[in-house]
Each structure stands twice: as C-alpha cells, then as structure tokens.
Amino acid sequence: MIIYVNQKQTKTLDQKTISVPLFKSYAEIADTEVVIRPSKRTLLVPIFQAAIASAALITLINRLAELPLWISMTLLLVIVIFGPTAILGTVYGIAGSNFIMEKNKGTSRLQQKYLGLGIGTQEMIPFDRIKSVVVQGNFLEEHASGDLQDITEWEVFLIKDNDRKISVCKSSSARILANRSLSRVNMVAKALADMSNSEFNPGVIPEWALKL
16 A cells, blocks of 8 residues: 655665654654654744734834834734744744654653643653553544544554553544555554564554445
C-alpha cells in the first residue's frame, strides 16, 4: 500500500530520513532519532497575529494624538499580547518539535505546550520506562445515532512502566481513507518501538469492517 512518505538524504549524518505526514504535524524518522514536528500550517496563526499587532502599532504611532485614551490603551494591549505570541508561534512553527526520541541518548522528550505556542515544560522519558508503543483509533466507534464515524482518527501512545499513556501523535482522515491513515501512524509507532526496544501493538482494521 502506498502511504505517501518522502525520503531525503541528510547532509550531516549521511542517513536517510523518512517524512510521514500526520494530523497538524509530521514525523521525521531516521536511524538515530524520531522527531514529531508541527505542520507548517501552524504558521498561519502567528502570521495572522503578527498582522494584527503590526496594524495596531502603525495606527497607534500615526494617530496617537487623535485617538481617545481608551482606544489607545486597547491598541497597546493588542500589541503587548499578539506581538510576543506571534514571535513565539513563528519560531515554534519553523524550528519547534512536539516529540523527540534519540537512540544515542536512550531517551524521549515530550514538549508539553502552553496555548499551542510550543512553550512549556519538557517531560523526559528514558527507554527503560517505556513498556510498549500502542496505536488506538475510533474506527469501530459509533455516533449516538448508531452510525459509524465519518472521520476516523488514529493516535500513537507510549505506555510507561506505570501504565500511564502518553500521546505522541495523531492522524485523521475520511473513513474511506482510514487504512492509509493507519499505515502512517503504524509506521511511526513501529519506529518508536524498534528504537526503544519496547513492545509494538499496531492499530488494526478488521477485514469485515472494510466492507461496510
């Protein structure tokens, strides 16, 4: 089955990297690390915020003497809020990461983001704390009406030795394309399981369900 992944040759490590598109993110799989990065579409929000902050700043500079005090204060508040968040969001969208697993260090790092900005604390997960990597989805779940889900979602979880589940990434698609979406997350999950020497439990679609 074709699952639409891209392969590129890295210049520094001379190793192939497979890029797998996911939901609002993509995975880069190499021999020594697996990185989940935000999709470039996440840049749309900070660009919009930057445009608003810029417009407010220009208006405030050019018409400061004419504007009522309450409007000036509102524009200043917009600049103070949207300016820094636009910068942080842009940096995160370009160079940020949601999750990194590094073979040489024997650890995984999960970025616990704040307000979608890519800032916050990082949780370190050593390989010896990872019991398994599991793929779960809603393919067989029903709506309240009894109909099956039109949009299917698959999610990769790290299961720690204390049975805590940690979400790593997701992939979603229309139900008719669920098998392709599942193939993508299974590829990422298997890479994580192989690298951390942990058990791999792939997501599975029953053959009878594909005929519905």
